Amino acid sequence: MDSEIKEEIPVHDEYILCGGAETQVLKCGPWTDLFHDQSASRPKLLILIIPGNPGLPTFYVPFAKSLYSAVNRRFPVWIIAHAGHVLAPKDKTLTTLDDPNAQEIKDIYGLRGQIEHKIAFLRTHVPKEMKLVVIGHSVGCYISLQILKHAPELPIIRFFLLFPTIERLSESPNGRIATPFLCWFRYVFNVFSYLLLKPCPEKIKSWLLRMSCQIMNLPDESLLQNSLEPFCLV
Numbered sequence: 001m002d003s004e005i006k007e008e009i010p011v012h013d014e015y016i017l018c019g020g021a022e023t024q025v026l027k028c029g030p031w032t033d034l035f036h037d038q039s040a041s042r043p044k045l046l047i048l049i050i051p052g053n054p055g056l057p058t059f060y061v062p063f064a065k066s067l068y069s070a071v072n073r074r075f076p077v078w079i080i081a082h083a084g085h086v087l088a089p090k091d092k093t094l095t096t097l098d099d100p101n102a103q104e105i106k107d108i109y110g111l112r113g114q115i116e117h118k119i120a121f122l123r124t125h126v127p128k129e130m131k132l133v134v135i136g137h138s139v140g141c142y143i144s145l146q147i148l149k150h151a152p153e154l155p156i157i158r159f160f161l162l163f164p165t166i167e168r169l170s171e172s173p174n175g176r177i178a179t180p181f182l183c184w185f186r187y188v189f190n191v192f193s194y195l196l197l198k199p200c201p202e203k204i205k206s207w208l209l210r211m212s213c214q215i216m217n218l219p220d221e222s223l224l225q226n227s228l229e230p231f232c233l234v
Contacts, residue, residue, distance in 0.1 A: 009065045009073075016095040019105040019113075019120045021083035026057040028064040028077040034127055045131045045157075047077045050118060052138025052165070055082025060137075075133075083117045084109045111139075115146045122147070122154055131155045137162040 012027040031037060034046065047067065049060050057079035064077045071077075088094060105120065107113045126132070134156055136144035141164035148156060170179040 009068055011061060011065070014095060015088035015092045016121075016125070018124070019083065019108050019117045021105075021108050021117065022086070022088045022094065023083060023117070023121070024057055024081040024086040024088070025121075025125075026061060026064065026079040028061075028068045028079075029073065029075075031076045034076070034130060035125065043075045043130075045075045045133065046126055047071070047075055047133045047135065048122075048126075049077065049079040050134065050136045050140035050143050051079065051082065052140050052163075053082070055085040055114075055140075057081050057086070080118065080121055082114050111142075115143050115150065118143055119147055119151045119154075122151070129155070131157050133158045133160070135160045135162065136164070138165045142166050 009028060010030060012032045014025045014027060014032065016023050016025060031043060034042065049057075049064060051057060051060060060079045064079055068075075068077045105113050105116045108117055122132070132155055134144045134147070136142070136159070141161040144159055144161065145166065147154065148159070169175045
């Protein structure tokens with residue numbers, strides 16, 4: 001019965017240009033454009049989910065649907081991808097809403113840039129009087145807290161931090177090994193992944209995704225679709 005209810009919940013898949021980066025936003029509920037909706041039925045609160053890493057919104061759809069049902073479908077639940085983590089399909093049109101006061105986001109794919117990317121989204125795609133509940137997962141928790149620090153004017157009434165990744169990661173036992181390894185090895189990984197995956201036939205990519213989904217017990221290979229895109233990996 002619960003699965004049937006979740007199937008009935010509409011999820012709108014939208015791709016926008018935010019801060020100069022293609023960005024996927026999954027919108028759970030019938031509201032897709034809060035800025036231009038002036039009807040009496042427009043909700044007064046938005047629930048926003050900021051993912052961990054990798055920032056793939058599709059992983060959070062079952063959670064978003066459950067959350068939407070739990071609030072009796074009164075408030076929209078949106079999931080925003082991290083900049084550069086999801087590429088828009090060729091048949092999708094990018095939605096653009098310009099903020100006249102917006103400044104260029106430098107290094108938008110870095111951590112600081114991802115924080116500014118989420119702030120830019122909230123300022124351009126959510127009415128300023130709409131109250132916000134922000135749910136962060138893993139590094140999304142850190143981004144959420146930084147939003148509060150750098151944009152205190154946003155009407156955020158609640159934060160929920162799921163498995164927070166917040167502080168002193170490089171000082172942890174795993175962090176002491178992973179930090180220097182990732183800092184230097186990422187350049188080799190970037191070149192290797194581009195040379196290997198760029199010419200790779202789509203049939204082989206599809207097979208790799210299918211095998212990965214079976215190993216991880218995922219129902220749909222589209223959940224990992226962008227994980228083999230060189231641009232998203234680097």
